[in-house]
Ligand SMILES: Nc1nc2c(ncn2[C@@H]2O[C@H](COP(=O)(O)OP(=O)(O)O)[C@@H](O)[C@H]2O)c(=O)[nH]1
């Protein structure tokens with residue numbers, strides 16, 4: 001480096017500080033080449049390539065008379081097709097690299113390419129990303145000085161005839177501009193153009209009271225703080241919602257069970273448990289769901305089921321709407337005799353005519369008692385018929401048929417399985433094994449589903465914790481800068 005360039009650097013660094021310059025501009029206009037010209041080394045990769053060689057922000061430094069000069073090169077942050085997230089991320093990285101802030105932003109433009117309204121809009125977009133006026137820190141660096149020279153043109157002539165959008169941008173930057181020939185091998189030319197640039201940097205420093213540009217950091221910090229606060233609020237809300245959902249679900253389950261298994265103690269001290277079910281006879285239901293519901297009923301009826309209020313050997317048919325029949329002056333027998341459809345008649349026959357009419361709306365105590373007593377007498381009939389053995393899953397249909405057919409078992413109050421009934425016992429045991437397997441399988445599936453759901457919830461929680469940690473680190477790093 002020539003003595004000239006060094007002395008001008010000494011002049012502008014009288015305050016003894018490090019200087020950091022940020023190169024911005026379109027891809028291919030010569031940012032990296034200019035960076036190399038400033039550093040006096042080929043630190044940045046620069047070549048004729050439309051897609052841009054620089055893919056991420058890079059910082060290289062040089063020492064001028066013992067003082068550090070940092071140069072940060074950037075990828076094409078002005079490219080409209082760029083994802084705005086990428087531009088922001090790269091800018092945050094730039095400010096991370098520039099530990100003491102940015103002292104001047106060099107907007108690199110090539111005299112070889114036209115500067116249109118679109119380019120002006122890109123520059124404006126870039127400036128708008130910042131809260132305070134970044135253009136106060138901007139110097140326009142024109143590359144291609146050699147080409148101007150070849151055309152016997154000087155920069156002022158070129159600028160005189162340049163398009164309006166470029167004139168506007170220059171004005172915005174206080175007409176601070178320098179010309180670079182990045183191709184020159186002439187040391188005095190190299191030194192002179194660097195000297196001119198450093199004079200402009202000095203002007204920018206004066207203009208900004210010697211302060212580097214750090215406003216963006218403040219903005220970023222503010223944003224991070226807001227985000228951190230927001231994240232914390234969201235996490236709190238999420239946890240509260242999750243807890244409320246779990247409580248509601250538990251309460252609902254509890255209520256469902258209470259609702260579905262109701263017990264009552266009768267005057268004679270007997271207890272009746274009644275289990276309500278969803279529409280299990282509805283053929284549109286999934287067999288799997290119906291199976292699950294039946295398993296649940298069996299779980300609720302720990303002592304087994306003594307009567308099913310609709311179908312078969314254990315069944316009592318309960319007709320509701322007694323009040324409506326009364327309104328139309330009809331008895332249940334009359335109703336069943338006249339309008340009863342054939343399939344219902346068959347079902348009633350299947351249940352040995354165990355039918356009872358209920359008026360669930362009545363307030364008449366005697367009526368309530370009468371219908372309950374009638375119902376109880378039918379339940380007693382069922383108990384008698386089935387030898388007092390409650391219906392449990394273990395009693396397969398086959399087993400019950402065989403039980404009926406085998407007189408030695410009937411008449412006893414509990415299921416007696418003696419040697420002579422070996423085939424029945426076997427069939428019963430086999431059924432029990434199958435049933436146990438089914439129930440265990442069902443529980444295993446439900447357990448696996450629950451574990452997988454819990455695992456997923458844990459994973460989601462871990463992910464959000466990771467994001468929070470990252471955010472916190474970022475914030476702490478930013479805070480340490482001040
Ligand atoms: N003739 C001439 N070519 C230049 C000048 N500055 C840069 N270039 C060329 O322009 C092309 C793009 O330069 P580069 O530094 O990679 O641009 P970037 O994408 O902005 O970093 C390269 O082929 C450089 O050699 C210059 O002052 N004169």
Ligand SMILES: [Mg+2]
Pocket residue numbers: 031032033045046052053054073074075
């Ligand atoms: Mg580059």
